[in-house]
Amino acid sequence: MKPIKVGLLGIGTVGSGTFNVLQRNQEEITRRAGRGIEIAMVADLNVERARELTGGKCEVVNDANLVINNPDIDIVIELIGGYGIARELVLKAIANGKHVVTANKALLAVHGTEIFKAAQDKGVMVAFEAAVAGGIPIIKSLREGLTANRIQWIAGIINGTTNFILSEMRDKGLDFATVLKEAQRLGYAEADPTFDIEGVDAAHKVTLLASIAFGIPVQFDKAHVEGITKLQATDISYAEQLGYRIKLLGIAKRNGSGIELRVHPTLIPAKRLIANVEGAMNAVLVQGDAVGATLYYGKGAGAEPTASAVIADLVDITRLATADPGHRVPHLAFQPDAMSDTPILPMAEVTTSYYLRMNVADQPGVLADVTRILADHSISIDAMLQKEPAEGESRTDIIILTHQTQEKNVEAAIAKIEGLPTVMGTITKIRLEELS
Numbered sequence: 413m414k415p416i417k418v419g420l421l422g423i424g425t426v427g428s429g430t431f432n433v434l435q436r437n438q439e440e441i442t443r444r445a446g447r448g449i450e451i452a453m454v455a456d457l458n459v460e461r462a463r464e465l466t467g468g469k470c471e472v473v474n475d476a477n478l479v480i481n482n483p484d485i486d487i488v489i490e491l492i493g494g495y496g497i498a499r500e501l502v503l504k505a506i507a508n509g510k511h512v513v514t515a516n517k518a519l520l521a522v523h524g525t526e527i528f529k530a531a532q533d534k535g536v537m538v539a540f541e542a543a544v545a546g547g548i549p550i551i552k553s554l555r556e557g558l559t560a561n562r563i564q565w566i567a568g569i570i571n572g573t574t575n576f577i578l579s580e581m582r583d584k585g586l587d588f589a590t591v592l593k594e595a596q597r598l599g600y601a602e603a604d605p606t607f608d609i610e611g612v613d614a615a616h617k618v619t620l621l622a623s624i625a626f627g628i629p630v631q632f633d634k635a636h637v638e639g640i641t642k643l644q645a646t647d648i649s650y651a652e653q654l655g656y657r658i659k660l661l662g663i664a665k666r667n668g669s670g671i672e673l674r675v676h677p678t679l680i681p682a683k684r685l686i687a688n689v690e691g692a693m694n695a696v697l698v699q700g701d702a703v704g705a706t707l708y709y710g711k712g713a714g715a716e717p718t719a720s721a722v723i724a725d726l727v728d729i730t731r732l733a734t735a736d737p738g739h740r741v742p743h744l745a746f747q748p749d750a751m752s753d754t755p756i757l758p759m760a761e762v763t764t765s766y767y768l769r770m771n772v773a774d775q776p777g778v779l780a781d782v783t784r785i786l787a788d789h790s791i792s793i794d795a796m797l798q799k800e801p802a803e804g805e806s807r808t809d810i811i812i813l814t815h816q817t818q819e820k821n822v823e824a825a826i827a828k829i830e831g832l833p834t835v836m837g838t839i840t841k842i843r844l845e846e847l848s
């Protein structure tokens with residue numbers, strides 16, 4: 413059988429990794445796919461560099477339209493990134509009847525509904541394993557391996573840059589700004605790392621995971637997004653003393669009345685495996701009703717780890733290209749006419765536990781006032797840590813861990829406690845998940 417022809421849009425980090433791995437493992441990949449997979453055309457703005465990278469093994473052009481309009485191309489890989497030109501090219505490729513592989517989580521989290529609908533109407537596949545947690549096959553695991561389960565929740569370390577920063581802050585006791593500079597020097601964080609450190613990248617990824625897990629439309633606009641920029645070294649240290657680590661988690665969870673979709677720094681027990689995922693590594697913990705907890709760990713970025721996921725999608729498409737569209741695995745795991753309208757809950761209705769740090773006057777009755785306010789809001793205390801005031805100081809930090817409660821209760825209690833004359837400044841609130 414003739415090889416399936418692929419057009420690659422963008423030969424940067426992931427594009428070049430994809431080209432190289434496909435060349436290197438061509439024979440084995442063909443044995444698996446049942447047919448050769450040939451990158452026949454590459455489009456990149458920098459044609460010189462693209463020619464160097466491809467070594468004359470395929471046609472190189474500077475206009476991506478030449479690839480998506482070429483009738484000989486069966487699959488288009490979009491590795492340009494962003495929501496702009498990438499969206500336009502992906503939609504045009506679909507309209508031209510091409511299957512699409514992309515690693516672009518931003519594009520799918522924001523425009524996924526439009527893109528999947530267009531692909532469905534045209535009978536082509538859009539595959540995006542590389543868009544979440546790089547080389548970890550989490551999309552395939554959720555969509556296929558766990559298909560028997562009612563997924564209860566997912567909690568993932570799905571941004572390597574922030575995990576590196578948090579690991580360094582904990583290990584070396586450094587503050588956020590210092591470690592961020594180090595991450596940039598080492599090339600982990602972009603010159604503009606906003607999407608990573610503000611939690612946006614993780615929110616793109618958990619939005620996609622939630623759709624696949626619960627059969628709901630892609631709804632990035634409803635996700636709660638909170639990054640690590642305000643996290644203080646002192647909270648990492650207090651969390652440690654209480655037996656917890658702080659990680660930036662992407663969480664998607666069923667909750668009686670809807671679905672929680674949130675990204676924020678989270679305390680997790682230090683004894684959990686996922687709490688020990690360090691540096692730029694990623695991990696995703698999935699709780700299914702039949703299987704229980706399963707954990708997926710690996711490299712969430714980088715040229716070849718991400719290429720591994722891109723090529724897995726190419727192989728899947730190659731195997732299924734001739735199948736009746738109705739017999740393929742649905743893009744979002746559930747059949748398009750069986751999607752659920754379960755709402756994404758506002759943060760006020762999220763249920764979790766909390767770490768609260770407050771600076772108080774070291775005098776009788778202060779703790780009693782604080783605990784009374786918590787009790788008035790039906791908030792039960794799980795653990796507490798009170799520090800000795802520093803030499804010559806009359807103020808001290810109190811750290812309280814609560815049992816599970818609704819966010820609106822905690823917000824109301826915090827407002828009351830901050831009004832006490834014995835409590836200084838604002839209260840630091842970090843959510844806590846036992847993940848058990």
Ligand code: NDP
Nearest residue numbers: 422423424425426455456457458491492493515516713714
């Ligand atoms: P790069 O910036 O390294 O590569 C993008 C490439 O696309 C560059 O070579 C760029 O050329 C080229 N390009 C830009 N505009 C066009 C255009 N209009 N036509 C053709 N080519 C164009 O990005 P990455 O490889 O890092 O990322 C690609 C995608 O993969 C993104 O969506 C990213 O989020 C995702 N991803 C990346 C991971 C990683 O580890 N890097 C991990 C997981 C996902 P030029 O440089 O000349 O502008």
Ligand code: HSE
Nearest residue numbers: 570571572573712713
């Ligand atoms: N910026 C991402 C990270 C790259 O730090 O994990 C992969 O999506």
